[in-house]
Amino acid sequence: MTLxxxxxxxxxxxxxLQPTKNSELQDRWGMDSGSDVHSYLTGQLADYTFRDDNSLIRATSEAADLVDVEPGVEPGEDGDGVGTVRVTALQADVIEVLPGPDERSKSVVAVLQALREHTDRDPEVDEVRSALQRLRRQEAVEVEYRSVPTFRLAVPREDLTVEIKD
Known part of the structure; x- marks a missing residue:
């Protein structure tokens, strides 16, 4: 199939962006709805994309070879867990201020405060929430539910390679 x-x-x-969801692609592609994204994926890219067990959109290995783009997540050297994540500058800063896997997780607001204290960033809370959710889909961050969802790194910081894409 020629694209x-x-x-x-x-x-x-x-x-x-993989693993990704309709809303991220909707924003990237300037579409009006997630339904438009779904229609495009099933109509134009059906041979190259699929939904995983969590209904996240992923590309086939053939697709990655075809477009010659690095995937958003690469497994670690032992094949278990995340090794490399390709993230935005804000997401990289979030990784820097998050507690490690053995530490007490932080709420979105606590992560926002840490960003404001330790970086020159002053993001909106929704930007931080979105960054945390993206990192969660990439399996670099895990969530713990207490009175509110809280977040921490899923792997030791030294085992995670962060590449910033812009």
Whole structure:
């Protein structure tokens, strides 16, 4: 199947953002709804994308070879857990201020306060929440539910390679 230039570009987005969801692709592609994204995926990219057990959108290995883009997540050297994540600068800063896997997890607001205290960032709470959820989908961050959801790194900081993409 030959892909149009637009389809090739959008497939590269899926590879880069995976695991991802409709709303992220909707924002990236400037579409009006998640339904539009679903229709595009099933109509134009059905041979190259699939939904995993958590209903997140992923690209096939053939797709990654076709577009020659690094996937958003690469497994660690032992094949168990995350080794490399490709993230935005804000997400990289979130990783820096999050507690490690053996430490007490922090709420979204506590992460926001840590960002404001330890970086020159002053993001909105929704930006921090979105960054944490993206890192969670990449399996770099885990959530613990207490009175509110709280977050910490899923792997030791030294076992995680962070590459910033812009």
């Amino acid at each position: 149009s230039e637009e389809a090739h570009s959008r497939l590269a987005d899926v590879v880069e």
